[in-house]
Amino acid sequence: MTDRIFFLCAFLAAAVMVAIAVLPGFNTRPTGPVSGGNTDYRRIEVSGAQLNRFVAGGDADISLVRADGEAALRIEVAAATLADDPIRGPHFILDRDLETVFAGREVRITIRARAADQYGAEQMRVNYSVGSAIESGWEKFTITREFADxxxxxxxxxRTPGTDAGYDYLGIRPVVPEKQRAILVQSVVFEPAL
Incomplete structure (x- = not known):
């Protein structure tokens, strides 16, 4: 084998090994808790592929879809299938850094959502939970067929002094008076008061 052929084969083998190492993570979507990493914590936006961090947390169907040309999270729930506990239904897990930053500060959460095209809900419910002990209570919002905030x-x-930071949770689900209902969430923005 000549040097020219040998080095060409070695180069091709190296290129194939690099491609094999890189390709599995090429189209993976982010998972795990929402964090404020790489931000100044004034505005944390969850949109696009980051919506994949949402957890079904119960008998709910969630999926990333395209709606009005943008990525959106579709949340579909059947009547009487979810517990009232926000952690036992569709929710975001907020990482420990956000629990630390948000503690004792008013947090403004802007949810851009609309009714889904099929089984569209007329309302959605939102609940912020600190661990499983303290929660804001469910608040209802009327939604339409157009994205709105x-x-x-x-x-x-x-936080109690001397305790470690834990996870917070933001539950978002459609109001389901009968059968099943679905909503589309385009983005969720967290803005703590300064």
Whole structure:
């Protein structure tokens, strides 16, 4: 084998190994808790592929779809299938850094949502939970067939001194009076008061 053929084969083998190492993560979507990493914590936006961080947390169907040319999270729930606990239904898990930043400060949460085309809900419910012990309570928002912003505000309690930060949760689900209902969420923006 000549040097020219040998080096060409070695180069092709190296290129194939690099491609095999890189390609599995090429189209993966982010998962895990929402964090404020790489931000100044004044505005944390969850949109696009980041919506994949949403957790079904119960008997609900969630999926990323395209709606009005943008990525959106579709949340579909059947009547009488979910517990009232926000953690046991569709929700975002907020990482420990956000729990630390949000504690004792009013947090403005803007949810851009609309009714789904099929089984469209007329209302959605939102609930902020600090662990499983303290929650804001469910607040209802009327939604239509057009994307619009719904603003939810709540002040999570101060952390007890000497305790470690935990996870917070933001539950979002359609109001389901009968059969099943679905909503589309285009973005969720967290803005703590300064």
């Amino acid at each position: 719904s603003v939810f505000t709540w002040t999570p309690p101060e």
